[in-house]
Amino acid sequence: MPRTPQPPPIDGILVVDKPRGKTSHDVVEAVRRLVGFRQIGHLGTLDPLATGVLVLALGRATRLARFYSGRRKRYTCAVRFGFATDTYDADGEALSEDSAPALDAEQIQALAAQFVGKIQQIPPSFSAKKIHGRPAHELARKHKPVKLEPVDVEVYEFRLTGIEGSVARFTVECGAGTYIRSLAHDLGKLHGAGAHLAEIVRTAAGEFTLDHAVPLAELAEDAKAGKIAARVIRLESLLPELPRATVLPIVEKRILHGAKFNLPIAQIQPGQVTSAQGSPAQLDSGEWQPSRLRVFNQQGQLIAIAEPVVPRTYQPVVVLEATH
Numbered sequence: 001m002p003r004t005p006q007p008p009p010i011d012g013i014l015v016v017d018k019p020r021g022k023t024s025h026d027v028v029e030a031v032r033r034l035v036g037f038r039q040i041g042h043l044g045t046l047d048p049l050a051t052g053v054l055v056l057a058l059g060r061a062t063r064l065a066r067f068y069s070g071r072r073k074r075y076t077c078a079v080r081f082g083f084a085t086d087t088y089d090a091d092g093e094a095l096s097e098d099s100a101p102a103l104d105a106e107q108i109q110a111l112a113a114q115f116v117g118k119i120q121q122i123p124p125s126f127s128a129k130k131i132h133g134r135p136a137h138e139l140a141r142k143h144k145p146v147k148l149e150p151v152d153v154e155v156y157e158f159r160l161t162g163i164e165g166s167v168a169r170f171t172v173e174c175g176a177g178t179y180i181r182s183l184a185h186d187l188g189k190l191h192g193a194g195a196h197l198a199e200i201v202r203t204a205a206g207e208f209t210l211d212h213a214v215p216l217a218e219l220a221e222d223a224k225a226g227k228i229a230a231r232v233i234r235l236e237s238l239l240p241e242l243p244r245a246t247v248l249p250i251v252e253k254r255i256l257h258g259a260k261f262n263l264p265i266a267q268i269q270p271g272q273v274t275s276a277q278g279s280p281a282q283l284d285s286g287e288w289q290p291s292r293l294r295v296f297n298q299q300g301q302l303i304a305i306a307e308p309v310v311p312r313t314y315q316p317v318v319v320l321e322a323t324h
Contacts (some may be wrong), residue, residue: 009037009059012232017213018046018054018202027054030216034223043068044205047181049089052202053213058232060320067239067292067305071206072156072280075172077197079184082166084194088124088181092196100166101193108168109160111190116158120150121182153178154285167198175285209278235302235320241271241283242305244294252297255304260315268293292317 018027024045032038041062043055052075057065082100085092125148154175162169172180181197188195203210214222214231222228245268247255254261271294273283293314295304303321306314 009039010035010229010232011059012061012234013208013238014056014058014219014232015208015212015214016054016056016219017210017215018051019216020051021048022216023048024054027216028056031056031058031219034219035228041065043071044073044176046202047089047091047200049091049197050200050202052200053205053208053210054202055205055208061235061238063318063320064235064238064305066318068206070176070284072204072282072285073174073176073178073202073206074204074278074280075174075180076161076201076203077170077172077180077184078199079168079170079187079195080166080198081168081188081191081193081195083196084185084188085196086125087196088179088185089197090199096194099193101191103163103166103168105160105163108163108191111187112158112160112170114190115183115186116155118152118154121153121179121186122150123148123179124181124185151177155183156281158183173280204276204279206283207274207276207279209276211276211278236296236300238302239271239292239294239305241273242292242294243268243271244296245269246296246298246300247303249298252303255295255306255316256319256321258316258319260309260313261306262313263293265312 014031016027016031018024024042028040028042032040035058037059039059039062041057043057043065046052046054055068080090081103082098084095086095087093155172155178156175157171157173159171160168161171172183174180180200184195184197212233219228219231222231245263247261247263251261291308293306293308294302295306295314295316297303303319304316305318306316309315
């Protein structure tokens with residue numbers, strides 16, 4: 001029986017408002033079914049407990065994933081004091097009786113402030129961190145010993161926004177790789193009563209915010225109506241903070257073969273950092289970024305991301321074949 005041909009991939013970014021209880025992989029699989037092709041990946045997972053901004057790269061946009069790896073994230077979350085859990089969140093098993101402490105706002109904010117800056121953080125045992133090639137959560141579920149090394153992360157904001165009984169609510173801005181579950185757990189240890197993450201919403205991942213995010217149910221309706229492509233942020237609109245240049249066909253040919261190319265400075269237009277409402281104070285964590293360039297052809301299609309090798313000479317680091 002002949003295979004049903006897949007529709008051509010849509011190239012770009014789709015921002016989904018992830019529902020609680022679904023894994024990031026569940027959402028990717030759901031979107032693959034809706035769009036009819038498999039070339040989809042996510043730019044940073046969310047735990048099943050979490051809701052909010054899950055950024056998916058579709059089609060050729062998967063080639064650009066590396067340029068988003070350092071993006072800062074923003075969250076709102078609720079931390080329940082009184083007992084810790086084995087997973088550091090509300091989905092886990094309680095590790096003690098509930099002491100249900102009354103919380104003092106000044107004390108909680110002072111404790112949270114100790115986590116702002118560059119810190120070392122031990123990831124949760126129930127996480128995808130690898131131990132000898134196996135995810136830690138596989139070992140933890142089998143009650144095998146899990147020893148994870150501390151990692152360097154950066155927290156830019158950990159601000160108390162309210163207290164209701166034994167629950168404290170926070171706004172968090174952090175660098176890539178930070179576990180909010182670990183922040184909640186460590187905050188509970190510092191407080192003395194224990195704590196775990198009760199709720200969490202990712203409100204922004206870099207420039208992508210909840211305003212861009214579409215619930216899965218709406219995407220399903222769009223798919224039925226043939227309108228899902230209108231939800232996708234196209235390649236040409238991605239990485240707007242990088243400078244751009246438009247090249248002639250003869251240079252385009254060199255670039256599509258991965259060859260170095262020369263570019264007069266006058267041909268380069270500066271990038272534009274546009275801050276969406278609710279996005280992080282800066283797009284990326286503090287690490288150094290090479291001076292990259294978006295390259296377009298005469299038809300206005302993004303064909304490459306390049307880096308300078310010597311003044312006015314660039315090397316493509318990602319090549320995106322033009323579509324015709």
